[in-house]
Amino acid sequence: MTDFTPLREATTAPVLTPGDSGYATELLSNNRFWQHTPEAVVAVTSVDDIAAVVRFAAEHTLPIRVLATGHGDESAITDGIVISTKHLLGVTVNPEAKTATFSAGTTWADIVAAADAHHLAAITGAAPGIGAVGYLLGGGIGPLVRSHGISSDYLTSLTLVTADADIVTADAATNPDLFWALRGGKGGFGVVTEATIRLVELPALYAGNIMFAEEHIEAVLRGWVDYTATAPASVSTSVAIMRFPPLPELPPFLSGKTLIALRFAFPGGADEGAALVAPLRALAPSVVDSVRPMGPMDVPSIHEDPTDPAPSTGVGGLLSSVDHDFATALLGLVGAGEDIALVSVELRHLGAAAAVDVPEGSAAGGRIGAFTYYAVGILAEPEHVPTVKAACAELVTTLGPWLSPQTMVNMTTTAYLDPVEFAEAWPPAIFDRLATLRVEYDPTRVFPYAPV
Structure with a gap:
């Protein structure tokens, strides 16, 4: 077991080890399924704290991982040092x-x-x-x-x-x-x-979320597929088929219900925005329609994503295209009346500005994708893991004919564990350059990020 006394003397940040008060709290992730148990977690509050941790880790051959909110967690950390950055704010x-x-x-x-x-x-x-x-x-x-x-x-x-x-x-x-x-x-x-x-x-924004009842899932999904074929580059949309658990804290129109949500965002005025969203509004009667003039403060709320931590796992990636055969395949798995252990299956329309790199170039992958997909299942109990994982695998198999050969690292869930999936997160030339730079900047793998 590592003696962390020298690190405690080298920094004013709390250096917490198993058994210390605050250790488990500091390691809490947004994904509550994963319980991190590293040798130590350091609640850094300055750049100097981080430098001290890196020096100590290098001297003792301890791997370092970084934890902020933990939204991307898909495995438990069981060794080395975690640098918690949640107190580095401003x-x-x-x-x-x-x-x-x-x-x-x-x-x-x-x-x-x-x-x-x-x-x-x-x-x-x-x-x-x-x-x-x-x-x-x-x-x-x-x-x-x-x-x-x-x-x-x-x-x-x-x-x-x-x-x-x-x-x-x-x-x-x-x-x-x-x-x-x-x-x-x-x-x-x-x-x-x-x-x-x-x-x-962003002087004007017309955006929001439209929800439709379960019986309209097919009409809305197929209508959205048609809409994306000619959607202007200024319009961003996505759909999510969601299965809400029967919880008393949810409003009656959500509790225990299956719905499809259609998200719309247009950085322009209300009149033009209303005309652009009109074909989507006309697909079926809505349960909720929050599409309206918004301000910059409202941008992160357009998708109305859940904000509370939850134990979950999922699967995601990019699609080369979608069509009505795609819609038929997806509906057969997660459409109205289907029983599957996934609380949400989301599709986002890409292309337009997303396909264009910055003039000087960047390492961002996924620009060739036309759509993203991402599915989530809740792991309320450990025994739910096989069922949810099986549902994720079935979704990937179902979407096989439309999958892109490349994905984006933020859209994957196991890239950090699977060398093949990791390599697919970037075009080959970018992947190779990243691998070279990782060796150049971290030859001893103080930061064991890549699974190779």
Whole structure:
């Protein structure tokens, strides 16, 4: 067992080991199924704390993993040191430069609020409570993905602690190869402590969520498939077939019900937006229709994703296309009247701005995908794992003819464990360059990110 006394003496941050008060709380993940039990977790509050942890880990040959909100957890951490960044908070907006600089533990909700105070908007993810840094390192597909592109394209600078405990900047002029890698290459390069993103003006937004009852799932799904074939590049949409458990805290129209939700986002005025969404509204009578004029503060709420932690697992990836044969196959598995251990199966329309890389290039994968898919099952008890995993596997098999040969690392769930799936998260040339840079920046694998 490692003696952490020297680390405690080298930093003012709490160094917690099993049995210490606060150890389990510090390791809580948004995915409550996974119980992390590393040798130690360090609740860092400064860049110097992180550098001290990296030096100690390198000297003692201990792997380091980083935990913020834990939205991407798909396995338990049982060794080494976890650096918890949830206490590294803060956002500073430069309204003249139209940028936001934020610390590693900051969530999108705080960034959006800070930007909104200056009448600016961040190109965020779909969940306000997710950690912005982890999301951005993997690319990021948000509610405005077709009109504004992949979220990591808005990164302008990052600060990180590398494997040799150096504190470095990565931007277009300083360490440009590292900057390229961090915009979509995910982990294995160091611990990001701070990031700066470009903000945008969003003077008008017409967006929201329309829900339809179970008997309309087929009509809505097929109608959405047709709609995406000619949708303008300014419109981002997605659909999700959802099975809500019978819980008293849910409203009656959701509790115990199966519905299909259709999400719509258009960065423009209400009149044009209403005309663009009209064909979707006409697909069937709605249960809920929240599509309306919104402000930048509302962007992370467009999808109305759940915000509470839950024990879950899922599967996701990219699709090359969808058509009515695809709809028939999917409906046969998760449509009206079907019984499957998945609470949500979501499809998002890509293309348009998402397919275009930044001029200087980035490591973000998935630009060839036309759609994403992501399915989630709840693991209320350990015995639910085989059933949910089987449902995930059946979904992948069903979608086989439409799967893209490449995916995006944020859309996968087991890429960190499976070398084949990991390699498919980027085009081959990008994957090879990332592998070279990981060896260059972390030759002793202090950060054991890649499963190779």
